[in-house]
Amino acid sequence: MSEHYQHLILTRSETVTTITLNRPHVHNALDRAMSDELNRAVREVRDDRDCRILVLRGAGDTFCSGDDVAEFGTWTPEDPYWQVRKYQETVQIIEDLTPITIAAVDGACTGGGLELTLVCDFVIATDRTRWGMPEIDWDITPGWGGTSRLARAVGTRKAKEWNLTGALFAADKAERHGLVNRICAPDDLDTEVAALTDVMLAKHPTTVRRTKFIMNKGADLPISGALAFEVPIQPFALEAAGIRDFTDRKARATRRELSQHFWQNS
Known part of the structure; x- marks a missing residue:
């Protein structure tokens, strides 16, 4: 399945599909090309009636660092509007998917990366993950749900703190505020995902x-x-x-x- 994608790895094993963001050299930052492929990939999962579990993860030692800000200089004045609409469509598809969705998070989970986890059913993170919404220091605002879904998930007070300061925080704080279900060592991430998958497939x-x-x-x-x-x-x-x-x-x-x-x- 992954031969159709240049910036993602999409694999399927029986009833479990895995989408891996595959730009590790830039911490899996989301440029337009990978964002378009992610939209296409989640549509493929949506239409696959045999899929029962979707695992979303990042290549290398990073989940996703958010937008690829290096690309912003190439955008036209109209591009931000259309990109945000595409982003929002993608996360809405993920949230509405019939399969159970699991975000397997390692390393950076910031900006658009954090927003991707907000629409997953489960989030398993390693103890070295770093979370946050740093868009404000790039003079941009979140577009995947960082001001809306995040506020609903953790409360307006905390969502304002993270969006307005741009501070990064560790996995234990993410877990305390309900962003993470399970924290594990990096070497245990695959094992934890497999264990959860087994439980869900038994239902x-x-x-x-x-x-x-x-x-x-x-x-x-x-x-x-x-x-x-x-x-x-x-x-x-x-x-x-x-x-x-x-x-x-x-x-x-x-x-x-x-x-x-x-x-x-x-």
């Missing part, structure tokens, strides 16, 4: 899809609307394949064995 795919959908859409509603949204989903869930697995003790036992103590050691 019934229909139930996973329903749960992710109602959580994503309910997050944009007042609580009364979100609760009402759950009501019509439940009868369908009980009538579908999930109820057969609920009565299948072997399947349930396998899931519980993988799940009940998962990530409870920290």
Whole structure:
């Protein structure tokens, strides 16, 4: 699959697809070419009905340092508008994907890199990652959700702090503020991603899809609307394949064995 891309590596192993940002010589900074390819790649994942897990990561020892500011000098006055629209379209596609999305983060996760993680279902980061929104020191503003999704994720106070100061912070702070699910050593990143993948693949795919959908859409509603949204989903869930697995003790036992103590050691 990756032969169609120059700046990404897109691979698939059974039901798991991995997109690797592949410009390690510039810390996987997002220029127009790679941004266009990322948009195309996530559309490919969206249309792949067999994909159940998408892993998003960066080549080398960096996840993504954000926009490639070296390219800004080549932009026309109209380019920023169209690029921001493309960025926002890309992250919206990622957020709405049916597969479970996992960001495997190492090294720099700043600007557009941080914004990419905001739309993933899970974020696993190494203990050497650095996070932040440094756009203000380049006299630009975030375009992938750094002023909107970030404020919803961590609160307006913290989002203003990070956007207005441009400060960088470590993985433990990112975890404290809900940007990260799991911190590990760099050598353990692949193992942690694989363990989470195993847990998610053990679930019934229909139930996973329903749960992710109602959580994503309910997050944009007042609580009364979100609760009402759950009501019509439940009868369908009980009538579908999930109820057969609920009565299948072997399947349930396998899931519980993988799940009940998962990530409870920290």
